[in-house]
Amino acid sequence: MKRLLSALFFYMSYRTNTCGELRSEQVDKIVTLAGWVHKRRNLGGLIFVDLRDRYGITQIVFNPDITANFALADTLKYEYVIKVTGTIVARVPEAVNKDLLTGAIELKAQKLEILSQAKTLPFEIFDAHKEEEDEELRLKYRYLELRREHLKNNIIFRAKMIQYIRAYMDARDFLEISTPILTVSSPEGARDFLVPSRIHPGKFYALPQAPQQYKQLLMVAGMDRYYQIAPCMRDEDPRADRSPGEFYQLDVETSFLERDEFFDLMEPLFIELTEKVAGKIVQQNPFPRLPYQYVLDTYGTDRPDLRYDLKIVDVTDWAKNTDFKVFVEAKAVRVIVVPSGAQFTRKEIDEEFTELAKRNKAKGLAWLKYTTDFEGTIVKFFKPEELNELRDKLKIKTNDILFFVADEPLLASKVLGAVRTLAAEKLHLADPNVIAWAWIVDFPMYEWSPDKVGISGEAGAIDFGHNPFSLPQGGLDTLNSKDPLTILADQYDIIANGLELSSGAVRNKDPEIMYRAFEIAGYTRDAVNKKFGHMIDAFEYGAPPHCGFAPGIDRLLMLFLGEPNIRAVIPFPKNQHAEEPMMGSPSTVDDRQLRDLHIRSTD
């Protein structure tokens, strides 16, 4: 009986194969395929249908001599869901479609069944290379857009990458542990999403911006290797590379590892993802470990694209001895030499480079081309021997261009950093198949925050540079003896191709160092106890040394897939106004729900 039922089930089953797997080897087999009508070509007495599912496309032929219900095939429209049973046949050599993996064969349909009809579509599925429709429309019908090749492949890639990460972590004794979604406000800077409590009138949960405190408490709990594909929620405005509202991180924390041991443990993951999952090339292995101040000076940003060299050089000493007043009087003069940059036209220099420099708050952008000799509007301010000295010092070659910024040292580098990016873009210096990973280390513990109100009541105060739970290098002694703005933290970033993927840190697990670190940033002992009492408390019951990081899953996908827009790697993204047009979130709720939550809307 059981066997009879299963035989019957097989006979009645929706499909025996997928639309992506059939090859010449399966010729003469009788199969059943199910999927969507991707294209149809109705020749009158003969109908071709490209049948599509997640796995691929197979051509179906309906022929009145073979297909029992041929008339039904005449009614097929785009995106109908159908089930077809028939025989696999080899195509004649002239009819082989080389663009299709299944192009050597076709399915000769004996029986057709329509499983679901489809209305006229708001946009075409097969026309996937375009994607020019209004994004609002595409987001509203995201389930249709997800049928398109490009987006479908991105989402499949996403699943594969996460699967690879899980296997990697599992093989290294990491435990995947879920932390609460309903939690309390976190110390990080972004605005929280709040969830009103029904049971506690006037109180709110917060959605996690990151599971930062939980993962540290897991270390105290002895779960010495933790990870999670963690949802993070932040109520901030979106950007092309920043998902509005929510995103995912590979959240990681480990105990009993020095910083460099942690790097050694995690680096192979990024190398394997680059090479095995994304099929790209790792530029440098092991990853360079560059100090924060060095990259800021040399590339004008803490997340330089290292696929190309183009370093910024300080020439303040040289500039002081010239007669060019702007250079002599400036605090610093920095220069970037762009090989082959002499090809940039005056229009490009004025309208693109100088404009960019001004947008970045430079007063101007000086430049010199070197062809047979130096040329440019500022040549007249220098003596020949000064220019020769510069040429030798910077090893300038024919057809180089030099961009100078004279300003505060940091600003000069920052502006030239933007110039560097633009020049590289225009000269196509970045190889899209290469990923240049690097660790940026030694971030400052504190920074000057002009907007923060200090203890004295006036604007401007010392604030944490990044994560307040980072360990200051040198510990308590350093905190007590050095100028706070010179103290470095055991804090690091991992970057690639100009994208920041994660920050991380060796954490501060010592209550005394914590109190002192917060004190410098203007928090009293009481304030720290009130806000982080549970953390301090936990650290007093035996806390292991621990460190971790949290690379953004969506950013990793953008990097591997070369997507400039983060929404192309998220199945159901929110739009620029943090709305989701398909489901219609956020939405109003009825009065009764609000009453239950002790909430009244003022709008």
Place this chain on the structure above:
RNA sequence: GGACCGGUAGUUCAACUGGUUAGAGCACUGCCCUGUCACGGCAGAAGUUGCGGGUUCGAGCCCCGUCCGGUCCGCCA
């Protein structure tokens, strides 16, 4: 919160300097077609030019307001 760009058929776009009945591809409807794979051919339907006001003999086009969308800055690891 601010700056810039945009909004014409289901969709992607066109419409000269303000001038006839706002056009084309794809999709859609009907007909023809047995080897197509961006199939082909014939015919057809489809529009409050985002919305409101103004200037003009006349506005898709110019002006004012407003709504919506995109990009960037502010914000944000």
